[in-house]
Amino acid sequence: MTPDIARRRHWMSVLAQAPTDTLLQLSEPAIADAEFELIRAPEIGLVQVRARAGGTGAAFNLGDMTLTRCVVRSHFGTTGHGQVAGRSKPHALRAAQLDALLQTPQFDAHLHQRVIEPLERQRQRARHTEQRDVETTRVDFFTLVRGED
Amino acid sequence: MYVAVKGGERAIAAAHTLLAKRRRGAPETPEIGVAQIDQQLALAVDRVMTEGSVYDRELAALAIKQAAGDLVEAIFLLRAYRTTLPRFTSSEPIDTTHMHIERRISATYKDLPGGQVLGPTFDYTHRLLDFSLLAEGEPAAPAPPSETVDTAPAASQPPPTPRVLELLEREGLMIGEHDRGDEPTDITQDPPTYPCDRSARLQALVRGDEGFLLALGYSTQRGYGRNHPFAGEIRIGEVEVEIVPEELGFPITIGTLQVTECETVNGFTRHDDGEVRFTRGYGLGLGQCERKAMAMALVDRALQAEDHGETAVSPAQQEEFVLSHCDNVEAAGFVSHLKLPHYVDFQSELELLRRIRAAADSAGEEDPA
Numbered sequence: 001m002t003p004d005i006a007r008r009r010h011w012m013s014v015l016a017q018a019p020t021d022t023l024l025q026l027s028e029p030a031i032a033d034a035e036f037e038l039i040r041a042p043e044i045g046l047v048q049v050r051a052r053a054g055g056t057g058a059a060f061n062l063g064d065m066t067l068t069r070c071v072v073r074s075h076f077g078t079t080g081h082g083q084v085a086g087r088s089k090p091h092a093l094r095a096a097q098l099d100a101l102l103q104t105p106q107f108d109a110h111l112h113q114r115v116i117e118p119l120e121r122q123r124q125r126a127r128h129t130e131q132r133d134v135e136t137t138r139v140d141f142f143t144l145v146r147g148e149d
Numbered sequence: 150m151y152v153a154v155k156g157g158e159r160a161i162a163a164a165h166t167l168l169a170k171r172r173r174g175a176p177e178t179p180e181i182g183v184a185q186i187d188q189q190l191a192l193a194v195d196r197v198m199t200e201g202s203v204y205d206r207e208l209a210a211l212a213i214k215q216a217a218g219d220l221v222e223a224i225f226l227l228r229a230y231r232t233t234l235p236r237f238t239s240s241e242p243i244d245t246t247h248m249h250i251e252r253r254i255s256a257t258y259k260d261l262p263g264g265q266v267l268g269p270t271f272d273y274t275h276r277l278l279d280f281s282l283l284a285e286g287e288p289a290a291p292a293p294p295s296e297t298v299d300t301a302p303a304a305s306q307p308p309p310t311p312r313v314l315e316l317l318e319r320e321g322l323m324i325g326e327h328d329r330g331d332e333p334t335d336i337t338q339d340p341p342t343y344p345c346d347r348s349a350r351l352q353a354l355v356r357g358d359e360g361f362l363l364a365l366g367y368s369t370q371r372g373y374g375r376n377h378p379f380a381g382e383i384r385i386g387e388v389e390v391e392i393v394p395e396e397l398g399f400p401i402t403i404g405t406l407q408v409t410e411c412e413t414v415n416g417f418t419r420h421d422d423g424e425v426r427f428t429r430g431y432g433l434g435l436g437q438c439e440r441k442a443m444a445m446a447l448v449d450r451a452l453q454a455e456d457h458g459e460t461a462v463s464p465a466q467q468e469e470f471v472l473s474h475c476d477n478v479e480a481a482g483f484v485s486h487l488k489l490p491h492y493v494d495f496q497s498e499l500e501l502l503r504r505i506r507a508a509a510d511s512a513g514e515e516d517p518a
Contacts, residue, residue, distance in 0.1 A: 005399050013389075013402035046231065047392055048239040049204065049406060050333065053347055054431050055245045055312055057326025059333045060348035062355055063435055065204040065390060067237060067403055083394060085404025086205065127249065134251050137267040141259050 011102050011116050015095040016084045018119045027094055030114045034107070036097055039079065040071040042089035068092035074100035154490045172217040186210035195407075195436025196220055200477060201227030202337075202356050204406055204435050221358075225478050241391040241400055245410050245433075246309045248386035255313050256380040257414055262311045268385060269437075306389075313382035314412050314429055323427045324420065343469040350452055350472060355434060357448075357475030359441045365465040366447030374451045374463030377416030378430065385409045385437050409434050411442035415450045418457045428457055 001009075015023065046064040053060060070082040070092040080100025082092035098115060101107040173180065187194055187210040197209040201224040209227055216222035252268025255261050267273075317323035333348035334341070341349045354362065369376055387407050391400040411432035417425050430450030432442035451465040461467055474480060 001399065009399065009401055016401070016403050017405060043235075045235040045237040046203070047237060047390070047403065048335065049390055050240050050242040051245070051408075051433055052242045052326070052328065053351060054314065054326030054412065054429060055410065056315070056328070058328050058331060058348060059242045060351040061239070061333050061335050061337075062243070062352070062408075062433060063199070063202040063204060064231060064234075064236065065240075065404070065406065066208070066234070067392075069237065069394075071396075081394065081397060081401075083392065083401060083403050085390065085406075087207075130249070130251070134266055134268055137252075137269075139265050139267055141265070143259060 008099070008103070011112075012081070012083075012095070012099060014116050014119050014123070015082070015098055017123065018091075019122075020088050020091040022122065023094055023115075023119065024090060026115050026118055027098055027111075030107075030111055031094075031097055031101060034097070034101055035075040036072040036080075036100065037075075038070075039073055040069070042068055042070040042082070042092045044068050044087050044089070047085075070096040072096045072100055074104065076100075076104045076106070078103040154492075168217075172215075181214065183207060183210045183214055186213050192437060193218075193220060195434075195438050196359060196441070197223045197227055198436055199434040199438050199441060200224045200356055200358065201231070203227050203231050221477050221481055225481065228478050238392050238394070240403075241393065243388045243390060243406060243408070245384070245388055245408065246312060247307055248310060248384060248388050248408075249307045249405075250310055250384060250386045251407075252385040253310065253382070254380070254384075255382045257313060257382075258316075261313060261316075270439075310384070312412070314414065317381075317414065317427060321424070321426070323414070323429060326429075326431075341472055343472075345468065345472070350468065351431065351433075351449065353472045353475060354432075354445045354448060357445070357472075358477035358480070359438070359444065361475050361477070361480075362444040362448050363440060365451070365471060366444035368463065369447055369451050369465045374454065374459075374461075374466040375416075376428070376430075376447075376450050378413040378447055378450065379415075380443065381412045381414040381429070383409070383411045383439060383442065385439070407436050409436065409438045409442045411439070411446045413443075413446040413450060418459075428453065 045067055047067045049062045049065050050059045051062040052058065065085055066087050068082070068084050068087055068089055068091065070089070072080050072082075072093070074080065074097070078100045080096040080098065080103070082094070082096030082099060084092045084095055098111060102111050102116075187206045190210075190213065193213055194206055194209045197212055197220055198204050198206070201209060201212070203209070208230060209223070212223035212226040212230075213220065215226060250263075250266060250268075252266060252270060253263065254265050254267065314323055318325050331346075331348075334346055334352070336349050336352050341353060368374070370378070385407070387405045389402045390404055390406050391402050393400045409432075413430040413432075415428040415430055417427045419425050428450060430446035430448075430453075432445030432447075432449065434441045434445065448465055448471060451463070452468050452471060454461040454466040459466070464470055
């Protein structure tokens, strides 16, 4: 996988997992000057989520998950994809718009600084808090000697 | 057999109005919101998502509200909604080894790599009604994190948590799970035929009614298809979901999914190579659904009877019996259809019974004992 694709996968992952309100707020000013053409309007559907027997064995179908997807083209000519779990069309649209702009040298650094990095930090903080709560329930069981010969 | 009837439109409309009124309850109590159901009745939402087969907390919470808390009805609503959406694609198989762990326990090893965390569990509660909840006050503040706890900043991809059954596999003491790369069966497209493969079976069990699977799992413990289970490992946490969109050609993360996984270590058998090894069962569900995942693992193992040279004599071991009756939407549908007008059918039964009785009476008159 090329470094470009690895970077793109990273920002797409951050955009998909961001809370919708925060994503829209953070990105609103950053994309105000950009123009987009809608290639595929946001649409809601399902993804069949697969899992593996025994966690590592043969694949099976676990169940569906809602997904909203959207494709746009920026005025730079880059194509952006938004594929986001859930049913938020504004979220998928914004993810697609940002994906298109992040592929341009004009917006890349700016958007990373203003949108991607803050979202990532917020996510890490939330994870950290969760982990800390969970960590308080870590347990060391010990067995008792039963006094038998 | 039932027949179509006409009429009753007004009564039906009025019944729906009355249902809405009863669902709302006394107007002086505040109306419950979908977000409250999602957040505060989270385990009900998890069950509806698992058996309704759609991971979408808001939809499941809405279904629970609409069904006035009848979870089987809510599952039906979610399944019905599911059919209105196009299916875009299938995901890459989720990786439960790389899970953001919220709970992880083992009943087979006291000390295991990665340790045990209890997480939010009803275990060790005394099952005494907590009247402080009746006061509608704020919940007690969670225990402050102890000073010694110091976790590294969370990485987006959590480190792997070693799997208990893999430890046994590595020692050659546990049968392995192998991926031959086969495309899994999808029972929502192709109804299962029997005997069916493991992928169809696991998919059916995930969607299966928790009560039914729990009873079957319990029956194996009581001797109807005994398979000597240990809870090898139970884990709950979030995993990332990835798809590979055709137009991109590389995997992307679309979001996360909370799952509950249970792996049982079951009684050992002698295998084809002459070695004796433990056998295993697998349970997995959406959200936090530990009882369901455990029941599923017990039944998954019971259904492997023939693979391990056991005679399938008990209900839990009979694939067609288990899989064709575990779906509560199908089961509720067929039981509920008894409420449809069977007037003609019943009239013919009634007629028949009367004729038999009349024949018996006249025979009695002819032959006085």
